[in-house]
Amino acid sequence: MSTPSPFITTTTVINTAIPSSSFEKVKNAYDHGDNDEIIRQATSTIAHIEQLVLLSILVQRAHALSMKSKFGAAAQDAETMIKYAPTLPQGYLCFGKLLTMQGKQTRALIVYQEGLEKVPTNDPAYGQLLQAKKMADEKNNKRFDLVSALPLEVKDEIVSLLLEEERADLFDVSTTWSRRLENCQKAWRYIYNKHGYYGDIAVSRVLPKIAKHISDLIITTTEDKVWLKYLEHLENGQFRNLRSLQLTDHRIYIVFSGNSVISLMDGFWKARYTLTKIDLLFSKRGSPITITDILFYLPYLETLVLDTPELLADILGDLESIQEPHHSLVDLTLDTERTAGDALKRLTKWCPYVKRLRLEYAQSTALDVVNDYFPNVEMLGYNNGYKLPESHKVLNQEYNNNKPIIPIISMNNMYTKQKQGRLRAFYSVNDGLGVPGEEFLRILQKNQKTLEIIHANMGMTEQQMLDDELHNNFRPDYSIEAASVILNLDRLKKIMFWPDIYGVYERLFCRMIRPSLEYFKLTKTSDLPAVVDMLINSQQLFETLGLSRIFIINNDQENGIATQCLVRLFNEYAATSLxxxxxxxxxxxxxxxxxxxxxxxxxxxxxxxxxxxxxxxxxxxxxxxxxxxxxxxxxxxxxxxxxxxxxxxxxxxxxxxxxxxxxxxxxxxxxxxxxxxxxxxxxxxxxxxxxxxxxxxxxxxxxxxxxxxxxxxxxxxxxxxxxxxxxxxxxxxxxxxxxxxxxx
Known part of the structure; x- marks a missing residue:
């Protein structure tokens, strides 16, 4: 005989027996040979049995989870019970007990009251709901609140150390906690919803009290009603101090309709003076928001991250309706489907002050557009797959120039190419397809007076693979020019590169070694001895030196040569870097x-x-x-x-x-x-x-x-x-x- 769960025996005695009338109805239909009625009554009885069995299992698991102090997961089981069977008492009794165990009497009272309103009064457990509500009410009135005796700064420190959902739940502990939480700016400045479902649900419940404090918000919800609650508060202008907003859940696009897009744009407009950073992810085509919408409704936006499977051309919108360039946008990430140069060029007129630009899935034509028509870009990520580092951490602040180059744009929409660039850092992907050699050489030549950091993968490009260049031994014009060009990169301090299939860029990068260079990392070299000779002959020391993905397979002679090269290099450093x-x-x-x-x-x-x-x-x-x-x-x-x-x-x-x-x-x-x-x-x-x-x-x-x-x-x-x-x-x-x- 099994032992009943303490969770049930100490709290409630739930009647899970199947009403005898259900079996009698099935038997009567059978006795009368009414097959349709047999099927209907039997189906109803089976569904009721399944319902009671599931509720019983969920009660047992909720108890086990609560004993492990995993109250969030236990609460989810209780809420599932309520959602699955809103007219049965089990879910309300279970959830109320969980809240009482945590001292959340106010919230427990709300749950019990909801149960009393939805459970039929003739249910055998209705009296248990009444009794549970009465006991919770008595505990709530008799409780001594220790928080009232604590200094204000101690209260704030305690709250800031809790998880977001735990902070939200504290509103139900006492009037003192609720009042303090509502006025504690430190507790609600950053809402990251790291715990997904629990965090979103908990925080959304107290939004009317805390929205005014939130500065940085990440919404991860998979619940439509929760997302719409956030949207409602945004539209009503209750996020008065919102500085950054990240919407990165793959289901958000589902709840977008014509009205919700209008609501979001209204919310953007009301938050326009404070909202300076947004990060949007749409996982399917049919994005309801265009770049025009974003630039128009957020005139003070500084950072935009847009991730969508759409073509860039399809989400630009009617840019001409903006009427004048956006003066605040300085950091732009476009993760779009095959970003083409012609579509990107349309955007340059309206975002001329961008300083940090990251393009994912970009075509080679996009590089020339950036080089010619984004005059203020200092940091460029080309299909690099990672967020760009913070500029002040990697760029030389002595050379920082905050005065933008104002592009010359005539009224008839003509674009003027910039003669000299101000690019300071270039980042490409560290694996996979490489950077187009011809376009990249033009970037080096145009920005040689300002470049400080080069992360360049010059491996096979998509077009080179389609043309089978590796086996055709084709040498394009850029490889001939790169083999002999001399670049004066006097500010260069960091190089990390993969060589191209012709080996010309490896020699070019080695020729860039100069006194300013601090960091040198080589990946997949085509000629290690030659590189080591150049490093030694340059007589320049680096603070950071790296070798990556250099494979010599089953060749003892080549292994020996490679070993001798590095021993010679380290002996040189041992002598000169004392x-x-x-x-x-x-x-x-x-x-x-x-x-x-x-x-x-x-x-x-x-x-x-x-x-x-x-x-x-x-x-x-x-x-x-x-x-x-x-x-x-x-x-x-x-x-x-x-x-x-x-x-x-x-x-x-x-x-x-x-x-x-x-x-x-x-x-x-x-x-x-x-x-x-x-x-x-x-x-x-x-x-x-x-x-x-x-x-x-x-x-x-x-x-x-x-x-x-x-x-x-x-x-x-x-x-x-x-x-x-x-x-x-x-x-x-x-x-x-x-x-x-x-x-x-």
Whole structure:
């Protein structure tokens, strides 16, 4: 005999028996041979049985979840019960009990009252609803509110540390909490709805009281009624301090109709003085909003991110109706279907002050349009797949020029090409299709006086693949020009590139090496010895040097040559990058990412460079565990202290014991990234944290550890981490994009 759940026995006794009349009706129909009536009555009885069984199971699960303090999930089960059977008492009794357990008597009273209004008075459990409401009312009246004795700043600090849905639920705890929450600006400034369903539902319920405080809002709801509630408050102008808005749920387009689009635009207009950033995602074609709408209704908008499967030409709208250029938009992301140059050119007249531009799925013709008709663009992302970094973190502020170049636009809609660009940073994708060589060369030539950062994948373009250039050995004009052109990029400080199939851009980038250059990362080189010779002969030192995705397969001779090259390079750096007051530039960061030939001998040579502070080793499987340990032991003996370390996808080169042995030598380690370390467990991470006393930035991906266990451990220590990110199953897909800037 099974034991009844305490959740039920201590709260209610719900009658789940099937009324005998239901069986009698089926039997009577059977006795009279009325087949239609048998089917109708039997179907009704079966549905009622299924309903009661489901409710019983949901009650049991809600109880188990509440015992694990997972009240949000338990509440979802209770709300499902109410939605599934609104005229039965089980859902109201279960939900009310959950709220009472959390001290939310006010909310429990509302739930019980709703049940009393919807459950028939002849239901056997109707009396239980009355009794539950009475008990909740008595508790609410007798309760002592400790919050009233706390200082105001303590109350605000407590509230700000809670999850959004927990903050919203506190409105139901007491009058004092409700009054304080309604006036606590700090608690509601940022609403990110990180917990999806629960967060959206909870926050939307208290919007009338908190909308005035919200500055940054992300709406993730999948519930139409919740989205419409947000829309209603936006249209009514209740988001008086709204600064940024992100609508990124894939179902939002479903609730858009003619009226809701008008409501959204009215909301934009009422928030126009404060709303400076919007991020919109539409997952299907038929976007109801055009760029014209956005620019017209938000005249002070500074940042626009638009992600849609539409062609850019189809969502521009009637740009001429704007009548004058948008003066505030400086940051624009267009993630549209095959962004073409002619459509982009139509937009340039109306957005002439854009400084940061990111184009996804863009065609090669778009590059020339940006180069010629976006005169103020300083940072360009071309099919790069990632958000652009913040300008002030990567660009040299000494060269910053806030005065825009005002384009000459005549009244008859003619466009004037700019003779000189002011592009300072170019970012392309780190994998996949490359940048068109001809268009990119024109960008380099036009912006050589201002370029500071180049991330350029010059691999095969879509057109080159269609033309089968790799096998036809075709050399276009740009490759001939790039092989000999001389560029004066005196401000250039960072290069990361993939060579083209002709190898001309690799030599061109090497010729760009100059005293201003601080960062040099090479991916998929076509001639490693030649690159190393250029690096040594240039007699220029870099602060950051990286090699990525250099594969030499089953060729001992080539492996030997590659090893000799790097040993020679590191010996050069060991001699010229010694620490001391007269050294103006030192090799501080080094990256080996997916290089098949890296061996213990290479690491031993690298250990002679005594200025290293940051290291990245990813996907280098020829290194032995002992060779890796010896490398860090040698650094330690030479008093070289690593502060930033990244180890990922190392296969047999790295296991939990090797990692712990390494960390034990690193007294100054501050930032650590681990990905797919074999055998790593929760206790290893805890020991690692205990050993690395200065560690305050930790990322762990694809290691079999429990995120909650690690986070709880960190919270129970006196350590104050700046950044902690633990994902057991998340793919380590940023292996090619890693940059020590990420730690800044």
């Amino acid at each position: 620490p001391g007051p007269n050294t103006t530039k030192k090799l501080t960061y080094f990256m080996f990412d997916c290089c098949s030939f890296i061996s213990d001998d290479v690491l031993d040579a690298l250990a002679n460079v005594r200025t290293i502070k940051g290291l990245s080793f990813q996907g280098n499987t020829r290194i032995t565990p002992q060779g890796l340990k010896n490398f860090f032991i040698k650094l330690n003996k030479q008093n070289v202290q690593i502060t930033e370390l990244r180890l990922a996808e190392m296969g047999g080169s790295m296991d939990n014991k090797t990692l712990l042995d390494i960390i034990s030598t690193m007294r100054e380690l501050e930032a650590l990234y681990l990905g797919n370390v074999h055998g790593l467990r929760d206790n290893d991470i805890k020991e690692l944290i205990n050993n690395a006393k200065k560690l305050d930035n930790l990322t762990v991906k694809r290691c079999h550890v429990d995120p909650e266990e690690i986070i709880t451990f960190v919270n129970n220590t006196s350590r104050n981490f700046k950044y902690l990110n633990i994902h057991e199953y998340e793919s380590d897909n940023d292996i090619l994009t890693f940059d020590f800037d990420a730690y800044d």
